[in-house]
Amino acid sequence: MVDYSPALMTDMYEYTMLDATLKDGTANRKCVFEVFTRHLPEGRRYGVVAGTGRILDELERFHLDDEDLKFLADRHVVSPETIKWLENFHFSGSIKGYREGEMFFPNSPILQVEGTFGECTLLETLILSILNYDSAVASAASRMVSAAKDRPCMDMGGRRTNEWAAVAAARAAVVGGFKGTANLLAAQLYGLKAIGTAAHCFTLVHDSEREAFESQIAALGKNTTLLVDTYNIEEAVKTAVEVAGPELGGIRIDSGDLAAMAQRVRNQLDALGATNTTITVTNDLDEYALASLQTAPVDSYGVGTMLVTGSGAPTCAMVYKLTEREGADGTMQPVAKKSKDKATVPGRKLAYRSYEYSLAEAEHVISGSEEKLAGFTPEPEWKNLLVDFVNHGEIDSQWQGHDAIMAAHDYRAKALAELPITAQSLMKGEPVIPTETTVL
Amino acid sequence: MVDYSPALMTDMYEYTMLDATLKDGTANRKCVFEVFTRHLPEGRRYGVVAGTGRILDELERFHLDDEDLKFLADRHVVSPETIKWLENFHFSGSIKGYREGEMFFPNSPILQVEGTFGECTLLETLILSILNYDSAVASAASRMVSAAKDRPCMDMGGRRTNEWAAVAAARAAVVGGFKGTANLLAAQLYGLKAIGTAAHCFTLVHDSEREAFESQIAALGKNTTLLVDTYNIEEAVKTAVEVAGPELGGIRIDSGDLAAMAQRVRNQLDALGATNTTITVTNDLDEYALASLQTAPVDSYGVGTMLVTGSGAPTCAMVYKLTEREGADGTMQPVAKKSKDKATVPGRKLAYRSYEYSLAEAEHVISGSEEKLAGFTPEPEWKNLLVDFVNHGEIDSQWQGHDAIMAAHDYRAKALAELPITAQSLMKGEPVIPTETTVL
Secondary structure: OEEEOHHHOOEHHHHHHHHHHHHHOHHHOEEEEEEEEOOOOOOOOOEEOOOHHHHHHHHHHOOOOHHHHHHHHHOOOOOHHHHHHHHOOOOOOEEEEOOOOOEEOOOOOOEEEEEEHHHHHOOHHHHHHHHHHHHHHHHHHHHHHHHOOOOOEEEOOHHHOOHHHHHHHHHHHHHOOOOEEOEHHHHHHHOOOEOOOOOHHHHHHOOOHHHHHHHHHHHHOOOOEEEOOOOOHHHHHHHHHHHHOOOOOEEEEOOOOHHHHHHHHHHHHHHOOOOOOEEEEOOOOOHHHHHHOOOOOOOEEEEOHHHHOHHHOOOOOEEEEEEEEEOOOOOEEEOOOOOOOOOOOOOEEEEEEEEEOOEEEEEEEEEEOHHHHHOOOOOOOOEEOOEEEEEOOEEOHHHOHHHHHHHHHHHHHHHHHOOOHHHHOOOOOOOOOOEEEEEO | OEEEOHHHOOEHHHHHHHHHHHHHOHHHOEEEEEEEEOOOOOOOOOEEOOOHHHHHHHHHHOOOOHHHHHHHHHOOOOOHHHHHHHHOOOOOOEEEEOOOOOEEOOOOOOEEEEEEHHHHHOOHHHHHHHHHHHHHHHHHHHHHHHHOOOOOEEEOOHHHOOHHHHHHHHHHHHHOOOOEEOEHHHHHHHOOOEOOOOOHHHHHHOOOHHHHHHHHHHHHOOOOEEEOOOOOHHHHHHHHHHHHOOOOOEEEEOOOOHHHHHHHHHHHHHHOOOOOOEEEEOOOOOHHHHHHOOOOOOOEEEEOHHHHOHHHOOOOOEEEEEEEEEOOOOOEEEOOOOOOOOOOOOOEEEEEEEEEOOEEEEEEEEEEOHHHHHOOOOOOOOEEOOEEEEEOOEEOHHHOHHHHHHHHHHHHHHHHHOOOHHHHOOOOOOOOOOEEEEEO
């Protein structure tokens, strides 16, 4: 059972800003906040959006119970009037943005949150935490899946990141193209395929490797995957086939020169008649290691550390910025900060992708006042990148749950195939298509 | 309200190994598992242990409810007999290890878990997730705190990592020497000091910067911290002092050349008579940026991304290895795997630190059978690094909660001061003291 509210997964200033704006009335001003990143991680050609479905899940849980309200009151974070306002908090605004599995680039308006200042400001930290981490994992996963070609990649990284991040990472990995996860809570919450073999301790707790293999096969059947590098790989493979017969499901190698060992073991397995026994390799794999294993006779990959830490880019530098708000006269006005190196483009955005010969050629971000945008007509072949997630507080459930994750998984493959093939290069370089920002 | 069980925050193979060993009887063998890392992140001189208190918290919640058991049964992860065994699962073993805030080095036995194979194996992923992430954050925090000298560092990184990792990071940051956090859930769960200023959107939602400052001061008093870089810093500082008077608490700068701006703003504030108004700077700070700000007139730092991502080392590469287990004859036997580049040292460990002229000179890790270790006498001045956390299922609550975190905070400062001062160098290099492993 998992029961909690994310209402305090916020920076304190969101509540103090709410408090001040409720006092002066600006909390009720209609606002548009947008999530974007100013740059991709160094050398990356594209990013993959992930986490939006989780934002919708958390939005459903976002309410303050008595304990939370008491905490805010006892710590004097907000005034009694604000406590009153928070008692029945329910986000009543609208959210649109890039779907999960969509490619993103610098300044892509990944999420657009529209509502009162008060309700939108409370969501800032939660939205950014989810999108920054999940998209970092999905973006790394996508590169790994490209490097692995048709071989399935499985998430085994839970132990190398925070225990809840592990659950989010498993989900984001599937959005990014992975096929399954070792993490049981992720499998339970999101209906993901769960996978697993055995650890070295399993072999060590038995009096011999043979007894360990016999035990595993007795419990899990011959189709299981045996870990063969606890002592001596060659002997272990021999024992494994003796115990299971040539119908042994698979073996896993977790150390040493993986390509060379896979080749030796493949030949050994074939010589023993175990021609259908698969080989899984694990051990600090990243997209570069996967690319270098392309010619080795490997059937699937278990990826850990480098997946859950975003392969060098553990966050996406996404920010949540106010771009339009109601003025004193009741009309919506584009706004922007002018901070050095961190200035923003005023006004809500439209976002399209244009194509030439079925390949993406540019991201078009169009900004302006509500009425100017209403009068804007995109080129006929441009793809509209913004979809509706929440409409006046009503969540569109098609973007939540297992089916949404699998739809995102499929969508990523399609969207990536529509990018110039340079996107799949592991060489450092510029984003594969430019983002052209137009202020109407 | 936060209610969940971490029992499925595990890799699937932990349950399948449990299942197989319950069938063959080895699940009941007494075992010792140890957590250690083979190496520190590249160039780091030491690491700081964090997360142990959270492991104890999670151990208390570690039970499977009907929904969890049904999931394991429906997915055929384990057999009906194992479901039965899991119904009343309660860890009945013992845990000792390095206290939070303690320095660690390669091969330090950071945690030692003793119990039956079945109960110990289920904890692997959870223990590693917590220690790997929390210690990565505490280790980065400790370097930042050294670089910041006497100026307080505050965690503002929640938005740049998974939403639960953010809560753990806030706690680990305090273990690592930070003074407070922007994260409200961390403040609520662990009694940490919560801090905050205002965001740029707060200024933007108002019709003028002056109105925003007036609103914030009306709500939070003159002792608040005003964000001055939304439009023009010099004008904002002028407005801030006009609105609040010279008793204005502080200002925050979040963009541009922070050292140069802090200097200009300090002079401007002093000229306006606001000599006690503090200056906080934020904006992608890491330990190197903090070191370079030493001569700038800054009073405190808000650190985000680089804190919660471990400043380039988002995980600690800690592993959980079986080092000793009961054999068929009922005696305890040291065990070790021989995997290439990943071999382990057999046997449970003792751990001591030796000193010369009050400075640490070496970490001593002594390994051997139970009886050999019982006969071992350390040098009189060696410090025993292992403390007891759990005794036959009974958790020692002194290691949990707010007081334990503050004790770890103090302990870190003391333990770091006892290391050779090279530990505090930001230059890449070897661990500051060697780990000497002796197998008796």
